[in-house]
Amino acid sequence: MDVRTPIQKPSSGPSRGLFDSALVRRAALDAIRKLNPRQVAKNPVMFVVLVGSVVTTVFALRDVLLRYGDTAFTIQITLWLWFTVLFANFAEAMAEGRGKAQADSLRRAKSTTDARRLLPNGTEERVPAPALLKGDLFVCDAGDPIPADGEVIDGIASVDESAITGESAPVIRESGGDRSAVTGGTRVLSDRIIVRVTQEPGNSFLDRMIALVEGAERQKTPNEIALSILLSGLTIVFLIATVTLVPFATFAVGQAEQGQVPTVTVMVALLVCLIPTTIGGLLSAIGIAGMDRVMQHNVLAMSGRAVEAAGDVSTLLLDKTGTITLGNRQATAFWPAPGIQERELADAAQLASLADETPEGRSVVVLAKDRFDIREREATGMDFVPFTAQTRMSGVNLPGREIRKGAQDAIRRYVEAAGGHFPAELLVKVEEISRAGGTPLVVAEGARVLGTIQLKDIVKGGMKERFRQLREMGIKTVMITGDNPLTAASIAAEAGVDDFLAEATPEMKLAYIRHEQAGGRLVAMTGDGTNDAPALAQADVGVAMNSGTQAAKEAGNMVDLDSNPTKLIEVVEIGKQLLMTRGALTTFSIANDIAKYFAIIPALFVATYPQLEALNVLGLSNPRSAILAAVIFNALVIVALIPLALRGVGYRPMPAVQVLRRNLLVYGLGGILAPFPFIWLLDKLVALWTP
């Protein structure tokens, strides 16, 4: 089987078949499988419905066998109670469906892999992938699947990671540095690498990913547990209300000397209508779908807890490069030193940058061409001096000429060592550029300072608006950058972030996170390097880039398979949406009870107290049809709300007051009013069907 079987590519957006027919079929079967009482028992609300269904089934059987009572009615109620349980199971199965499909394709990626283990004597042997142990070495050539997670110790290769990320563009993996990690289940496209296995079999990234998308390790999140307790409490309260109604009704019937005490079937129907089955039935689906939505953004959440925490985040640490600004800085101007022509500066700068393959270097060449039409020259006799962390300069040596470009202080040392001096006027210019958010790159030839190149960070479009929205949602954005404070302040102002951390070191990040947390705020951050690991672990939401090191991936509680740090913002929004969906459906579910009361209470007691007909505000046809309509509504509303549970409630960033007002109106008031017309309609249908 082909490893690169196209998997359910998640990033193709939510428009893609929420109710894909294969998914629905599979979910329908799972819904029946999930009737296992032990599984239903995990959900107290639905367990009560299940017990109720069993009880009414017993009564229905009795009625059928003994030809006793209102058989048709009892059977219908029984069927709809079973449907209520099945619909809830179906909702959960639907939520799990996409993850399961994805897990299947991941498993295919895994099962076909075969390994070429490198023995200490240098020979190779073919072994099945699961036989690879931690510390083993293996070889991969172009076209080979990578059999296990590991670290490249020799070679460089382009790797197709689409099986995991869904992204078809190949990535480079090489020994040393932060791009050395390879993942089992991916495939080498070119070249040859030697890899050391870093995970024991069964514990690979792919294994964990399968378990996660499948929901095998799913545990209830703290908020979900608290909500379950609330729902269980409400269930018990309504159980009391229903059970005590039997003696109340007996008393009333005795007093009125007419009518009869409602049957057990009717009481079970009342109970099921009153307990919060809507949210009870959809609760786990909401949680699973939340994780799945994160997955659709190609972010792998290690736990539902992490997604939930994302909704609570009030401080976002964002790396400047790649998140706030485009990854590369661009040369935008030449500023010559006093007495130097701009063209001379441009010429020298271009020479010094010819061999500089960084985006900055290339942008200098482009600018020189644009401004003075200086073309690229043959590099004969040129000796390029690469950038090193020690000199913090790069440049070129030509016969008789030495040109350098670099940071202001590095060039100053270089010039002064050669007996020159740094012109004060240029120093002013350099600071001015820094203050404006640019990076000044000073160019010198020998002892002569020629001037400075202005490099500018390009802030991504739309970020300012994004940060404003986040501020309205009560989230503070903090820009993390290695730039000096002046530059950082200027970019921070341009991008509209609330705070910045300049010349940031991993220790500073960690300290900043701790400081925020001490103030009661939850912090989210992204990171990729090994030195980010402590901060990623400390943050409440730590998103590690998939391109990053193993240490970073293990420290974070999410992995971004696309390695796109901007996604942190989306993750936060999904977390919020998840909590909102839970709240909205809980409110809706409780508010629904009012309408159901109006349907059922007159139906229960109208024979005893005919005056209660006045409560039948909907004009429902008869007691049987009224009760059936309420039970059917109660079951169908679960199905009707599955799309909402899976997609999440509509979400737009705005202040909490407005969000609350809007949702209260839609789900609170809507929850009170919505059932009336539907129950009325169902009643008319039921009455038509059963004379």
Place this chain on the structure above:
Amino acid sequence: MGSGALQIIIFLGLLTAVTKPLGVYMARVFAGEVRRLAGLERLLYRFMGTSPEEDQPWTRYALSLLAFSFVGFGLTYGLLRLQHLLPLNFASGGSQPGPDQMPAHLAYNTAASFLTNTNWQSYSPELALTTLSNMVALAIHNWMSAAVGLAVAIALIRGFARRGEGGIGNFWVDTTRATLYILLPIAFVAALVYVWQGVPQTFAAGVNATTLEGSSQRIGLGPVASQEAIKQLGTNGGGYFNANSAHPFENPTALSDLFTKLLIFLIPASLTATFGRMVGNARQGWAIFAAMSALFLAGAFATLAAEQNGNPHFARMGVEAANMEGKEARFGIGASSLFATITTAASCGAVNSMHGSYTPLGGLVTLLNMQTGEVIFGGVGAGLYGMLVYAILAVFIAGLMVGRTPEYLGKKIERFEVQMAMLTILLLAGSILGFTALASSLDLPKEGPTAGINSWPGSAYGASDTAYGPMSGNLSNGGPRGFGEMLYAFSSATGNNGSAFAGLTANTPIWNATLGIAMLIGRFLMIVPVLAIAGALARKKFVPATAGTFPTDGGTFVGLLVGTVLLLGALTFLPALALGPIVEQFQMHQGVLK
């Protein structure tokens, strides 16, 4: 209707005016900033073996409270059982010779009733109590139960206000300060006002009067004014006379009537301001005040309208329809229906009219006031802590809708708080509905295993009725009204209100026993979870508010809180109410008796 509405508006206006000053003063008292009686305080603390510096974790706070209550319960029970042997053993009303030994079930019920701030009186005080019992055994609880309620409310507020601390205050210090600086001074002034209005304050046994018909009547006297003051201020409600605040010696004038109403709501309303002050945001307090006021206004106007409209069939016959049955002509419909709303909302239970004579709709309001958990201003302390429990649930359910883990006042509402809050709701519903179910179905045989209950010492005493037979045999009405009497009794007992749908003869062993249990559940099984919440909250870190935080000091929250009280509190009781006052209202309109 017009004058009745005006009374409601004036009343609420006056209440709003006193809320802030008293609320702020109380916050200062519990912060230890009021030190006028510091010397006396020190002496008392030394006697109790504690000091204001000793900060109790919630468990110790709760244990202190329970120990204190248990001892108080035992002493009262003992005093009542021995009252015929003790000094001052003439009947408090002075109209009869001293009573015999009080039966165990009545002494138990009465001790539970006064201990729990319920002041349900199964007996007629003029007949059953000696002056000593009235002054010592019962009056002491009028003070202490109010002080305990205040202490619990303050402890819960501290839970919100404190940041990551282990303790929630000191029970002994809180109750001492509540008594010395709040209850005593206000009650003292209030007693003087009552005396000024004509309420007796004397040890004279009674006066003989010749009635209009020429017969002779002996009317009891006693230290009424002092007891009246704390009875209303502490939302106790146990009257000196059986007729309670309808008796001219308890409530002589229209002014004393208005004063009484204000006195009932005084501390419960002011506590909202204390709350706002202690959590550092006055608007938070006003939000709670607004929610309580909204529910109160709805009830007050509904009752007024129901009583004003009375029975439509009377109107059709050309008779004055307004329902004056059971109401004092001195007060009329407006003052009576407002009093009924206040006293049931505030878990006071004092009455200036007989609730059993209200129209079904008027009776429904009094029932709902109690069944929602006595949170519409509510009892002293109990109202605020009950409402805060609802606030916690409201924030938890709807707070999720802003997309964050719910927080209230900077404290995250999590599993434990939800668990405890739901427990109180569950116990409230369980006690009211469970006992009413028992009462509507239990039939005690004369012989058999339950016969022991019938012969619980002294089953024939005072106004007691059948000791065996169906519990519902003690109702004076049948049909929905009779059901309402039972539902009212257990709502009143569980809500620690103490008023009754007169008609039920409650002084029998089984009724005294079950009502006593309901009162104890309604008090202590609420307090313990509330203190547990306080303890859990106090330990939590404070989360600063941001634009993403659910705002709990605005109109949206007020609406939400009102909705939560109605949905969580009232919804549970709807089926039961449908068989009681709701159907009765329809029956009245249709002219059906049964």
